[in-house]
Amino acid sequence: xxxxxxxxxxxxxxxxxxxxxxxxxxxxxxxxxxxxxxxxxxxxxxxxxxxxxxxxxxxxxxxxxxxxxxxxxxxxxxxxxxxxxxxxxxxxxxxxxxxxxxxxxxxxxxxxxxxxxxxxxxxxxxxxxxxxxxxxxxxxxxxxxxxxxxxxxxxxxxxxxxxxxxxxxxxxxxxxxxxxxxxxxxxxxxxxxxxxxxxxxxxxxxxxxxxxxxxxxxxxxxxxxxxxxxxxxxxxxxxxxxxxxxxxxxxxxxxxxxxxxxxxxxxxxxxxxxxxxxxxxxxxxxxxxxxxxxxxxxxxxxxxxxxxxxxxxxxxxxxxxxxxxxxxxxxxxxxxxxxxxxxxxxxxxxxxxxxxxxxxxxxxxxxxxxxxxxxxxxxxxxxxxxxxxxxxxxxxxxxxxxxxxxxxxxxxxxxxxxxxxxxxxxxxxxxxx
Amino acid sequence: xxxxxxxxxxxxxxxxxxxxxxxxxxxxxxxxxxxxxxxxxxxxxxxxxxxxxxxxxxxxxxxxxxxxxxxxxxxxxxxxxxxxxxxxxxxxxxxxxxxxxxxxxxxxxxxxxxxxxxxxxxxxxxxxxxxxxxxxxxxxxxxxxxxxxxxxxxxxxxxxxxxxxxxxxxxxxxxxxxxxxxxxxxxxxxxxxxxxxxxxxxxxxxxxxxxxxxxxxxxxxxxxxxxxxxxxxxxxxxxxxxxxxxxxxxxxxxxxxxxxxxxxxxxxxxxxxxxxxxxxxxxxxxxxxxxxxxxxxxxxxxxxxxxxxxxxxxxxxxxxxxxxxxxxxxxxxxxxxxxxxxxxxxxxxxxxxxxxxxxxxxxxxxxxxxxxxxxxxxxxxxxxxxxxxxxxxxxxxxxxxxxxxxxxxxxxxxxxxxxxxxxxxxxxxxxxx
Numbered sequence: 001x002x003x004x005x006x007x008x009x010x011x012x013x014x015x016x017x018x019x020x021x022x023x024x025x026x027x028x029x030x031x032x033x034x035x036x037x038x039x040x041x042x043x044x045x046x047x048x049x050x051x052x053x054x055x056x057x058x059x060x061x062x063x064x065x066x067x068x069x070x071x072x073x074x075x076x077x078x079x080x081x082x083x084x085x086x087x088x089x090x091x092x093x094x095x096x097x098x099x100x101x102x103x104x105x106x107x108x109x110x111x112x113x114x115x116x117x118x119x120x121x122x123x124x125x126x127x128x129x130x131x132x133x134x135x136x137x138x139x140x141x142x143x144x145x146x147x148x149x150x151x152x153x154x155x156x157x158x159x160x161x162x163x164x165x166x167x168x169x170x171x172x173x174x175x176x177x178x179x180x181x182x183x184x185x186x187x188x189x190x191x192x193x194x195x196x197x198x199x200x201x202x203x204x205x206x207x208x209x210x211x212x213x214x215x216x217x218x219x220x221x222x223x224x225x226x227x228x229x230x231x232x233x234x235x236x237x238x239x240x241x242x243x244x245x246x247x248x249x250x251x252x253x254x255x256x257x258x259x260x261x262x263x264x265x266x267x268x269x270x271x272x273x274x275x276x277x278x279x280x281x282x283x284x285x286x287x288x289x290x291x292x293x294x295x296x297x298x299x300x301x302x303x304x305x306x307x308x309x310x311x312x313x314x315x316x317x318x319x320x321x322x323x324x325x326x327x328x329x330x331x332x333x334x335x336x337x338x339x340x341x342x343x344x345x346x347x348x349x350x351x352x353x354x355x356x357x358x359x360x361x362x363x364x365x366x367x368x369x370x371x372x373x374x375x376x377x378x379x380x381x382x383x384x385x386x387x388x389x390x391x392x393x394x395x396x397x398x399x400x401x402x403x404x405x406x407x408x409x410x411x412x413x414x415x416x417x418x419x420x421x422x423x424x425x426x427x428x429x430x431x432x433x
Numbered sequence: 434x435x436x437x438x439x440x441x442x443x444x445x446x447x448x449x450x451x452x453x454x455x456x457x458x459x460x461x462x463x464x465x466x467x468x469x470x471x472x473x474x475x476x477x478x479x480x481x482x483x484x485x486x487x488x489x490x491x492x493x494x495x496x497x498x499x500x501x502x503x504x505x506x507x508x509x510x511x512x513x514x515x516x517x518x519x520x521x522x523x524x525x526x527x528x529x530x531x532x533x534x535x536x537x538x539x540x541x542x543x544x545x546x547x548x549x550x551x552x553x554x555x556x557x558x559x560x561x562x563x564x565x566x567x568x569x570x571x572x573x574x575x576x577x578x579x580x581x582x583x584x585x586x587x588x589x590x591x592x593x594x595x596x597x598x599x600x601x602x603x604x605x606x607x608x609x610x611x612x613x614x615x616x617x618x619x620x621x622x623x624x625x626x627x628x629x630x631x632x633x634x635x636x637x638x639x640x641x642x643x644x645x646x647x648x649x650x651x652x653x654x655x656x657x658x659x660x661x662x663x664x665x666x667x668x669x670x671x672x673x674x675x676x677x678x679x680x681x682x683x684x685x686x687x688x689x690x691x692x693x694x695x696x697x698x699x700x701x702x703x704x705x706x707x708x709x710x711x712x713x714x715x716x717x718x719x720x721x722x723x724x725x726x727x728x729x730x731x732x733x734x735x736x737x738x739x740x741x742x743x744x745x746x747x748x749x750x751x752x753x754x755x756x757x758x759x760x761x762x763x764x765x766x767x768x769x770x771x772x773x774x775x776x777x778x779x780x781x782x783x784x785x786x787x788x789x790x791x792x793x794x795x796x797x798x799x800x801x802x803x804x805x806x807x808x809x810x811x812x813x814x815x816x817x818x819x820x821x822x823x824x825x826x827x828x829x830x831x832x833x834x835x836x837x838x839x840x841x842x843x844x845x846x847x848x849x850x851x852x853x854x855x856x857x858x859x860x861x862x863x864x865x866x
Contacts, residue, residue, distance in 0.1 A: 022583055022725065032650065032767040033582050033759070131580070137726040139572075139580030147564070147572030149466050150455055150746030217465065275732055278708040292455065292743040293570040296733030299708055301726060310725040313583030323756055326466070334465040 002034075005320040006041035008072045010065035010091055011080035015105060015132070016045070017052040018309035019078070019316075024054055034320050042072035044091075069094035076319045077102050078312065084108035092117060092128075099124045103315040105132035105308060111206040111222045114213065115335065118327035128327045129315035134207040135160055135284040137307030138300040139314070144214040144288065145329050151290035153215040157253040157430070160207040162282035162302045163191045163198035164230050164250040168267075169280040172238050172247065178231065190282060200229035201250065201265040208252035212263050212338070215254055215288070217330040221263070221338035228266035237353060237425060240381070240396050241269055244351075247277040251430060260341035269351055269429045275299075276432060287432070295433035344405040349378070349429035352397040352407070354414070355421045362419040363395070369417070373410040376400045392421045398429070435467075438753040439474035441505045441533075443498035443524055444513035448538060448565070449478070450485040451742035452511070452749075457487055467753050475505035477524075502527035509752045510535050511745065517541035525550060525561075532557045536748040538565035538741060544639040544655045547646065548768065551760035561760045562748035567640040568593055568717040570740030571733040572747070577647040577721065578762050584723035586648040590686040590863070591719035592712050593640045595735045596624045596631035597663050597683040601700075602713040605671050605680065611664065623715060633662035634683060634698040641685035645696055645771075648687055648721070650763040654696070654771035661699035670786060670858060673814070673829050674702055677784075680710040684863060693774035702784055702862045708732075709865060720865070728866035777838040782811065782862035785830040785840070787847070788854040795852040796828070802850070806843040809833045825854045831862070 007023075009016055023030065023038055030038055043056055044065040062068035069077050069091040077095035079102060081088040088109050095102050096117065104110070110117070110133055121128050131141045135158070144156070159165050167181045176184070182199070185191035197203050209222040230250050241248050246269035255262045270277050275297055279285040284302025289295045301307040328335060356362045370377060381396040399407070411424045440456075442449055456463065456471055463471055476489055477498040495501035502510050502524040510528035512535060514521040521542050528535050529550065537543070543550070543566055554561050564574045568591070577589070592598050600614045609617070615632070618624035630636050642655040663683050674681050679702035688695045703710050708730055712718040717735025722728045734740040761768060789795045803810060814829040832840070844857045 018725075026583070026585075029585070030583075032763040035764050138729060139576050142575065142580050143572050146751065147575050147747045148743070149750045150459070150463075150743050152459075152462070273711060275708045275711040278706060278711055290743070292451075292739040292746075294734045294737075294740060296571060296731065298729065298731045300729030304727075306725040307727060310581070310583050310723070313725075314580045317582045318579065321757060324754060330465040331468050 002036040004037040004039045005076060006039055006074045007076050007078060007316065008042040008068050008074035009040055009078045009080070010044040010068055011082065012043060012045040012052055013080065014305040015308045015312065016080040017054060018305040019080070019312050020052065020056065021054040022309055022313060030317065034317055036320050038316060038320055041074050042068050044068045065091040066094055070098070074100060076100065076316065078316065079104040079106060080312070082106055082108070084112040089113055093120065096120045096124055096126060096128070099126055101126040101129070101319050103129045103312060103319060105130070105312055107133040107206045107210060111209040111220060114210065114220045114327065115332070118332045121327055122332045127319070127324045129318055131315050132308045132311035134210050135286055136302040136304065137310045138284055138286060138298050138302065139311070140211070140286045140298055141214065142314070143298060144211065145325050148288060148290060148293065149329065151292045153288060153290050155253065155255040155289040156211050156215045156286065157251055158286035159249050159276070159279050159284050160204040160252045160286070160302065161198055161250055162284060163195070164204070165279070166190050166282045167199070168230065168233065168248055168250065171233070171235060172242070175235060177235055178233065199231055201227040204250060204252040204265045208254055208263055208265060211286070212254040212261065213328040213335070216256060216261055217328065217335055218261060218338040219335050221340065224263060224338065224340040226264040226266070226343040230267050232425065233267050236394070237427060240353065241351070242272065244379070244381070244398060245272050246270060246429070247272050248427065249277070253430065257341045257345070259345055260339035262341040262343070262346060264343065264346070267427050269427050270432060274432050289433045344403070344408070346404040347401055348431070349401055350399045350407050351427040351429060352399065352411070353425040354395045354397070355392045356395050357419050357421055358391055358393050359419065365417050365419060366395070366414050369410045369413040370397070372413070373406040375402045375406050375410055435469040437470040437472045438509060439472055439507045440509050440511060440749065441475040441501050441507035442473055442511045442513070443477040443501055444515065445476060445478040445485055446513065447738040448741045448745065449513040450487060451738040452513070452745050453485065453489065454487040455742055455746060463750065467750055469753050471749060471753055474507050475501050477501045498524040499527055503531070507533060509533065509749065511749065512537040512539060513745070515539055515541070517545040522546055526553065529553045529557055529559060529561070532559055534559040534562070534752050536562045536745060536752060538563065538745055540566040540639045540643060544642040544653060547643065547653045547761065548765070551765045551768070554760055555765045560752070560757045562751055564748050565741045565744035567643050568719055569735040569737065570743045571717055571719060571731050571735065572744070573644070573719045573731055574647070575747070576731060577644065578758050581721060581723060581726065582762065584725045586721060586723050588686065588688040588722040589644050589648045589719065590684055592682050592709070592717055593637040593685045593719070593735065594631055594683055595715035595717060596628070597637070598712070599623050599715045600632070601663065601666065601681055601683065604666070604668060605675070608668060610668055611666065632664055634660040637683060637685040637698045641687055641696055641698060644719070645687040645694065646761040646768070649689060649694055650761065650768055651694060651771040652768050654773065657696060657771065657773040659697040659699070659776040663700050665858065666700050669827070670860060673786065674784070675705065677812070677814070677831060678705050679703060679862070680705050681860065682710070686863065690774045690778070692778055693772035695774040695776070695779060697776065697779070700860050702860050703865060707865050722866045777836070777841070779837040780834055781864070782834055783832045783840050784860040784862060785832065785844070786858040787828045787830070788825045789828050790852050790854055791824055791826050792852065798850050798852060799828070799847050802843045802846040803830070805846070806839040808835045808839050808843055
């Protein structure tokens with residue numbers, strides 16, 4: 001039997017309590033895996049007296065996680081505090097600075113400081129493990145950092161926010177409008193009181209920033225991500241998508257193009273018959289397109305105490321086994337600067353829904369604007385909108401592959417022509433491998 | 434820069450040649466990953482002069498892979514020879530015996546000798562890596578051995594044979610009969626001249642035997658797997674499944690039950706709206722149900738030179754990084770004996786297709802036999818079979834959850850009653866998580 005792995009646990013919320021409880025309850029299970037006992041040596045949390053369903057009486061308590069990271073007699077520091085800066089950042093830096101490996105579930109920390117932390121870890125010859133930071137229980141970090149290492153990645157994309165996916169699924173299945181589904185999600189605890197971080201696409205963007213770095217060996221650049229949330233998606237869009245053979249998902253996509261790397265989060269139409277389109281409710285999924293492998297898809301729970309704890313525990317056992325992997329796949333000195341591909345250069349098909357005044361020449365003018373911008377149309381559907389009173393003709397256009405710039409220019413011209421009632425709706429169509 | 438990893442490669446067929454070529458072409462890519470060059474030091478293959486698209490002129494050649502494993506100056510032995518016994522087994526034993534870690538893509542070797550090889554590896558303190566042995570490029574071995582280590586698995590199941598899945602997909606999409614699809618698959622190289630190993634379910638069974646051991650920490654028991662191939666699946670079954678909201682896939686399933694562990698490979702009806710049901714063509718997929726995580730699904734290419742090479746390369750880099758993992762998740766001394774759950778005790782829903790003589794009392798007698806065996810029916814459909822001439826009434830029964838024993842007893846009684854024309858067809862229904 002090897003020497004125990006002494007673990008310092010900072011942050012004992014839902015995930016931290018799950019981790020502590022499972023390590024205690026499954027002690028025998030874990031020693032079968034490693035031959036090395038894992039012991040919680042020190043913890044840090046604000047409230048010592050809260051019942052967390054696990055006995056932490058023999059454990060060293062620290063009020064300050066930074067002091068825990070600096071002083072505790074530990075072999076591994078597990079950061080479950082959260083937040084991009086403050087005690088999370090300071091404690092992780094302190095642990096790495098002492099040459100102690102770190103396990104973290106903190107996507108914001110990595111999206112903002114991942115590269116500098118990776119360099120610090122490299123200097124100290126220790127590893128940062130963060131399976132739980134992206135897509136909860138889905139082993140996408142291990143897959144990208146280890147299983148795909150022979151591959152050159154061309155695109156990584158997925159459903160990375162369970163709140164949005166739950167809401168879109170409910171809208172599609174039950175025909176419930178966005179605002180009502182949001183209230184329902186908030187009541188169920190799937191959405192926060194201020195839901196902006198989720199439904200605005202920012203949570204998915206943080207996760208995408210990390211996946212981009214793993215995929216392309218580039219420095220993290222959260223600020224360059226094009227972000228569009230789901231709040232403008234209407235039941236009309238969802239119904240039209242279904243009729244056209246698509247489903248609407250909030251996708252996060254990072255893709256290598258001729259001009260750089262595209263990073264984008266936006267509502268996306270994907271073929272209804274694809275496996276990704278069946279990923280419903282709070283489930284997450286990530287797909288990776290590569291040169292050798294072709295494409296793989298991993299789907300599973302993206303959140304929840306136990307699912308996230310499962311990812312943290314896998315990292316803890318890797319640390320117990322002395323696994324060393326470079327933080328973002330390649331060694332930090334090989335990380336290249338992120339070269340942004342402008343969103344205007346994005347190429348793809350588009351769904352465009354217009355509410356057009358019912359007057360002579362309106363449609364001819366729209367058709368002309370599309371042609372002027374070299375946009376060719378795959379289909380044109382005239383549908384009755386749910387709030388249609390006869391004065392407007394709702395028109396849906398599906399374009400062949402074109403560019404974001406062409407679509408924006410065409411729609412600006414159409415708007416100037418004065419035939420539209422309300423803003424045009426555009427949803428990008430993603431071609432899956 | 435660390436000392437290079439010297440690699441011995443035994444077997445340079447499609448996969449071996451891909452591995453050698455990619456290691457050469459992507460030398461810079463790999464050194465970014467590991468900081469350690471990977472060099473092919475020795476190879477073994479029958480024909481030295483065949484053009485394999487890669488320059489192996491500076492490499493030590495061995496006619497006998499066992500001698501390579503015994504004598505070459507290598508840090509890692511990569512076995513891509515194939516076959517459960519003979520040179521594959523002898524060379525792997527020789528390498529492990531010298532304390533050299535092994536990477537292999539050989540499912541038959543592991544399904545037959547995995548446990549004794551794991552014990553030998555453990556004694557020598559080296560690891561056996563075999564990502565490519567199950568489901569080609571899908572990282573299911575890494576996921577089960579590493580990413581799910583905190584979890585207790587209740588079931589692992591999947592589409593593990595691309596030939597069968599390709600054939601079932603073609604039958605469903607194009608309405609082509611089994612025999613015609615088989616000829617087509619043989620012409621395309623998706624099926625062997627003697628297709629028994631694939632369409633009889635034996636290939637999937639070999640892979641399942643390995644997954645079972647990883648899932649439950651039990652010794653491998655290939656002989657206990659219940660195996661039924663796809664050759665009895667007719668277009669009538671496929672059409673009926675579609676009408677009832679199912680698709681038919683050859684599933685391999687290992688499941689913990691009250692009486693032991695069930696291992697079974699058989700055509701299976703799964704809900705048409707599930708992500709697994711969208712896994713078409715030669716694509717493979719594996720799902721794992723666990724206590725902490727819930728369920729995850731991984732889908733991707735199950736075969737092909739580059740996809741399989743991708744898995745081998747991931748193992749090679751793990752070996753270069755000194756990763757040590759117990760062969761079947763738990764340390765070999767903790768592997769427990771496999772306790773077989775009898776197939777007769779299997780519980781689930783059943784699709785039963787009967788061709789019944791068009792005579793008075795026939796259906797009443799069938800209904801009575803079902804009731805006598807406590808089988809309750811979810812639906813009863815009378816369909817016109819494609820070869821129906823009016824003298825038989827084709828009847829399809831979907832049962833509620835019952836047991837294999839009850840279904841067999843009921844169908845034996847129905848057969849004895851003399852109303853059937855031809856053998857009854859039964860297809861098990863799998864409930865997905």
